[in-house]
Amino acid sequence: MNERVQNNNDDESVITITSVSKAFGSRVVLDNVDLGVYKTQGICICGVNGAGKSTLLRIIAGLLRPAKGSVRLCGFDVSVEPEKAKPHLGLISHKSMLYPELTISENLRFFARLYGVRNAHDRIQKLIEDVGLSPYRYDKACVLSRGMLQRLAIARAIVHNPTVLLADEPFTGLDTQASQHLINVLDKFQADGGTLVMTTHNTRLALECCDRVVVLDKGNFIFDAKTSQIDTGPFIEDYCAYARSRN
Amino acid sequence: MRRILVFSAFALLLLSTWMALTLGQIAPVKRNILYAHVPSSVCALLCFVVLLIASICYLRTGKEVWDCVGAASAEVGAVFATILNVTGMIFSRAEWNTWWTPSPRLITAAILWFLYVVYLIIRTSISQSQRRKARVCAVFGIIAFLDVPMVIISARFMPDIHRPDFSFNSPWQSAALMLSMLATVILAAALIWLKTDILKNKTRLEEETIF
């Protein structure tokens, strides 16, 4: 679990993370991290609890400020020009960021307005159909199951057609069927030209959804390879052994 | 430099106290509390100005040192605001036989004290993120400063039944007052400087153990 494969990719870099460091109090979470994510790439950041995956994602989204370093998204520095970077990005996490008292349509309409989406009505109808929530469009978000909420969260995150979708442990609390549904939606997003950055503990899902896997450990990347170059079985075994040793 | 400030402040304080109690004594004796009251009111307001400047500079530059200056001036200001209120109450009791009266000056003094204390409470209440705490305190520092002239004008709505009515009749008295004001201002500056250094070192120590 200590291999690093350089990506000699000529594709355009959509996210460039340069020497990012972050600490909470005296606990170092990210230590001089560098990463480049290329267009239409699907990258999965794996790591044990406390490795810094969520922190890194929130730094990319501009919700947290790194102590050192910078993040460029679609050519814009997230700290310096957030208003230019934000329209290009969507974020889903294990919290839905949805308002419980509003219906599915109302939630999506709210975010469509915030992002200045044109032809919002048509876009929302299409999204609701794509995520399979048409029968529930007039139901309040508080009555939805966890799986449905997560699908709605994705619809919320991509309502403005972002270039990049950041997904922080999106499969948490989902059963097999809901997970499969989510995988389908993420695949469609990537097929439509989007770039996906995902974090998860589940290496099987990582290998299924993404074409590049990196492992974050104690604030540093210790593994970086394309899924096509990874031998699934041994990789999962290795990772489980590593995860056990870190506990 | 700091040592010179502190020593000169104490020396001037002793000199002004001696002058106040001997050559510049106001009659009756109980009124001499003014020599402590007026300088501490000047200092309390000056500390607020320092807090305002530090807050604005922190929000503009994001440098930790300004946050430390703000915190230091709030602590020192709180001390002087306490002295101001206590001496004000003692004077009020001595002069008008009542511990507190809603006169504009006393209302202003009380609200000034509260503003400092709330600032310090905000500092201790927010423990999650150093940056966030510093920003919230800086914003409060600016809003609180805007509140001070509001307080002064608003207090004029209160009927000022009692009004301090005296004037200096000897140059020694004004000299003693000027001297004690100078001494207190120098002392306040030295204390703010000291406390800022302590806070700066504390944050630097925490940062050095991280990266």
Added chain:
Amino acid sequence: MNYFCESLWAIFIKDIVTEFRSKQVLPTMIVLGMLIVWVMRIVSESASAGNAVMGAAALWISLLFSGLLTQERSFAVEEHADCMSGLLLAPVEPETIYIAKLLVNIIMLCVFEIVVVPVVFLAFAVSVDGRWVEFITVLLLGNIGISSVGTLFSAVVGLARTRGSLLSIIVLVILMPMMIPATFALLQLFNAIPTEISGIGTLAFVGSFDAAMGYMVAFDAVFVVACWLLFGFIIKE
């Protein structure tokens, strides 16, 4: 400009709809307000204090304390399911969020007053002698002042260990200067300026309703602008 109006309206409507559907805070606020008024009525009876004076005091005190509830709510609603992050991810300006939430808070206080002001009139047997326009203006200026400071600092309530108590002390200390002319203005309207202070004042403010209104307008203008400009600093990490 278009985007500003669109996003302002979106956040404003979202908050109003959420509150009126969940009915979380408005009923509690109104009941608390009424309780404060009745407690003060009972206390004033035992103290044989002047009705109108206590009435004006009861109105402002109930408005202040119940107002704290609605201000706390304005950002508490964003804490659920990390909705605050959802707002911050959007390219909406923090100042827009402030104005939207300020308007919601003002409206909530207006709804509160529609219910509680008649209770004050009833409990303390006061009236405004037909000067309704002035009365509504004074209440509105009070609402704006309370909401301006409360909305700004309610964004940090979630950060503090002491939560609502921190908001209470901040709002009360900043609003203290506004309460003096505000009470004075109400006493003028209730025709209840105590004779011993009538006409006495350091700057002849006492006795002048226009000065009290002018002060409240100045207070509101200064604080709405200052809070609006500073909101961006408070909300970001």
